[in-house]
Amino acid sequence: MTATQWDHEVDVLVIGAGAGGMAAAITAQIEGSSVLVLEKTDRIGGATAVSGGAVWAPLNSQSARVGHPDTFEKVWTYMQNTVGNAAPEDMQRAYLNACAEAVEFLDKHSEVKLAARAYSPDYHPDREGAALGGRSMDPLMFDGRLLGKHFRELRDPLPEFMVLGGMMITMTDANHLLAAMRTFASWKASMKLVLRFFSDRLRGYHRGTRLVLGNALAARLFKTLLDRRIDYWLNASLKSLVTSDGQVTGAQIERAGRVVRIRAKRGVVVATGGFAWSEKLRKQLYPEPTGPWSMFPKTNVGEGIDIACAAGATIGTDHVSPxxxxxxxxxxxxxxxxxxxxxxxxxxxxxxxxxxxxxxxxxxxxxxxxxxxxxxxxxxxxxxxxxxxxxxxxxxxxxxxxxxxxxxxxxxxxxxxxxxxxxxxxxxxxxxxxxxxxxxxxxxxxxxxxxxxxxxxxxxxxxxxxxxxxxxxxxxxxxxxxxxxxxxxxxxxxxxxxxxIGTACGIRCNEHAQALDASGQPIPGLYAAGNDMQSVMGGEYPAPGITLGPALTFGRIAGRHAAHRSSDSR
Known part of the structure; x- marks a missing residue:
């Protein structure tokens, strides 16, 4: 494909507007690249927006402050006692070496603000290396009104995470609401929540603007896209990747009923959210019996994985659970x-x-x-x-x-x-x-x-x-x-x-989030993040936040590596 055939051109093209995709876009732009984010639905946030929002980021700078000083040796021991050989050792080390830095980078350069939990045990606290707190982090509450007219472009949370037809609550909020008639402190906290919610509805918002959990994380990432004027297109579906001389050079997408050819001079990051609603891949990879029982958005049908594989990428096989x-x-x-x-x-x-x-x-x-x-x-x-x-x-x-x-x-x-x-x-x-x-x-x-x-x-x-x-x-x-x-x-x-609540099996990648071909070599110009990437946890579940932690971390890694890649490098 010659340059005259391109309809649009950017340095880095990001497919998918969940945590992994938005982290990649923000990083690439900060590192000096022009960026375009494509989202096939009419809402920003992907599965992140409907998730619990926890981020597992061991060795973060807040751990000691909340009473749980940590060391690499301790968390590595825990990873060996939970994940073990279900994921490549170099990928596990890459994650542990980069996750705290990713949190700090986002805290400094974006609206993403996370708070370490003072008490939140890892899921296997009886295994050596486990921690009782500090490693899992939550997004701070976000005021959806700060998104202005774009608030309606943010994916709504699951109805099960809301009460009164649109008020988001956390576990702490739920406990207060249940005890509102028993203690004054809970009554006061409950009244504050309810009054804020009804104030939002009276002002014309379609739901409450006090955002928590994964919706707050998605909103904070979205606010950063808006603040940094990172371009994004909604209702834009990936149809194929364009390759030339073994490199991924761009993509063909469908938007407003027509095919648009976009050149990506430095790289394409595929972060479409995994394949939880792909009947084909479920039958191929899930144990029996299986069915349409996923909590992920129904639009997560695995096209990012399929299209990347058509361009030479491969699906990981070293997981213990898909x-x-x-x-x-x-x-x-x-x-x-x-x-x-x-x-x-x-x-x-x-x-x-x-x-x-x-x-x-x-x-x-x-x-x-x-x-x-x-x-x-x-x-x-x-x-x-x-x-x-x-x-x-x-x-x-x-x-x-x-x-x-x-x-x-x-x-x-x-x-x-x-x-x-x-x-x-x-x-x-x-x-x-x-x-x-x-x-x-x-x-x-x-x-x-x-x-x-x-x-x-x-x-x-x-x-x-x-x-x-x-x-x-x-x-x-x-x-x-x-x-x-x-x-x-x-x-x-x-x-x-x-x-x-998401897929663990995805595109095999190296420590730079580059997609790997059948021989284990990186495909120049092609990256993966989020649930499109083979999980660094290998289908094990060591702690709360082990999907969003790697999504943010490898999204950041992908964005940084792509931003510093020249179009003729391999």
């Missing part, structure tokens, strides 16, 4: 649409909830991480049907904590029962009959579970046995924050499926 898992319950609406609820951190660890398979038997520590919970589902499914599995609780639990989309505190839930999402019965036998599971097995499991609750020790699966378990339990429940009886009807249950 995705990052989460149990997901699904509400089928009367109009045929679905609502998916990820059971991440709210209900499973609380005292009084039990998970069972079709035999009515427990199969996993309910307080383990969402990823480990689904791995437990798949292990159990090899001998007993466990996909779907069932989360079971009693009436006091329901009123105190709720269960998935069924909210606590006496809130309406009959519509969920009629829709077949929530199951309710006066007796355990009646509940087993509704679920189609073994009644004797369920009764025996409940009896064992209650005896463990009385003894404050789960002898079968260790619910509440680690710092991470107890972190998500009920702090008022002593001595085991995760164990409580399941005795008082009516009894409730929801089905949960082997859902995911």
């Amino acid at each position: 995705a990052f898992w989460a149990p997901v319950s699904i509400l089928e609406r009367a109009d045929g649409t679905q609502v998916r609820y990820p059971h991440l951190v709210w209900d499973r660890a609380k005292p009084g909830l039990m998970a069972v398979n079709a035999a009515g038997r427990r199969f996993v520590n309910e307080s383990s991480s969402y990823h480990e919970f689904v791995l437990g589902m798949y292990r159990s499914h090899q001998t007993v049907p466990t996909v779907p599995a069932f989360l079971v609780c009693d009436s006091p639990f329901m009123e105190r904590w709720g269960l998935g989309l069924a909210l606590p505190g006496g809130r309406p839930r009959e519509h969920l029962i009629r829709a077949g999402y929530l199951y309710r019965a006066d007796t355990l036998d009646g509940l087993a009959a509704q679920l189609g599971i073994d009644a004797k097995g369920l009764a025996d499991s409940v009896d064992r579970f209650n005896r463990y609750a009385e003894a404050n020790e789960d002898l079968e699966f260790g619910k509440g046995s680690t710092a991470y378990n107890r972190y998500l339990g009920d702090p008022g429940q002593k001595p085991n924050a995760c164990l409580g009886p399941l005795r008082q009807g009516p009894f409730y249950a929801v089905k949960v499926y082997a859902g995911d």
Whole structure:
């Protein structure tokens, strides 16, 4: 393709406007390159905007200040005890050597502001090298009003992360709202939230502008694009990469119904969000059974990976799991649409909830991480049907904590029962009959579970046995924050499926985020970031934030390397 055939020209072209893509764009522009960001939807933020927003960045400068001084040797030991050989050692080292610097770079040059958690255990706190805090960071709350007219271009969060039809809340906010009628401090905090939300709605905003979690991170990155006048195109879909003499020199995209050819003089960064909604790649790479159970945006269909592979890139094979898992319950609406609820951190660890398979038997520590919970589902499914599995609780639990989309505190839930999402019965036998599971097995499991609750020790699966378990339990429940009886009807249950919160399998890259060909050599001009890149965690899940941490880090690495690459270099 000759230069006269190009419709547009930039130094660095970024495909995808999630955390990885925006971090690459911001870095490349700061390093002196002209940049264009392409987003195939009509919203900025990608999966980042609907995520929990945690960023795992070991060795960050705030760790010691929040009481958890860290060392490379300690975190490397933890990586070896969790990730091990599931990902190349050089990529793991590259991440640990660069993630703290990426956080500092973004803090200095962008609106991205993160705060280290004073207490947030790694997901395997019993393994050597684990930390109880400091490594995971959260984006600071962001005022969406600062985006001005562009606020509507930011992807909305999941409805499950909002209350009152548009008010975002964190776990701390949720606890205040639940305790608003019990303590003055919670009432005051709740009133502040609600008044801010109604003020936003009265001013014409389509939802609350107090942004938290991943929506705040996406907004902060977006605000930086706007402030730095980095060009972005919405509704612009990647169709193919253009190559010349073994190099990627640009891309063909579709915008407003026509093909546009864009020259990228220094590089193309592919960051389209992975393949969670690609039926082809799910069947090829996921274990069975699988289905359309992902919490990722439905537009994440893997075209970035497919198109990069067509240009010579290869998919990684050294992972232990192709995705990052989460149990997901699904509400089928009367109009045929679905609502998916990820059971991440709210209900499973609380005292009084039990998970069972079709035999009515427990199969996993309910307080383990969402990823480990689904791995437990798949292990159990090899001998007993466990996909779907069932989360079971009693009436006091329901009123105190709720269960998935069924909210606590006496809130309406009959519509969920009629829709077949929530199951309710006066007796355990009646509940087993509704679920189609073994009644004797369920009764025996409940009896064992209650005896463990009385003894404050789960002898079968260790619910509440680690710092991470107890972190998500009920702090008022002593001595085991995760164990409580399941005795008082009516009894409730929801089905949960082997859902995911993103893919771990993607384009093989080197430490510069350059895509690698079949011989392991970098493809000049082609980079990957975010979920399009083979995970540096290899499909393991060591701690909260292990997707966004690498997305920001390798996005920064890709942007920097591309910005300093000449168009004729290899």
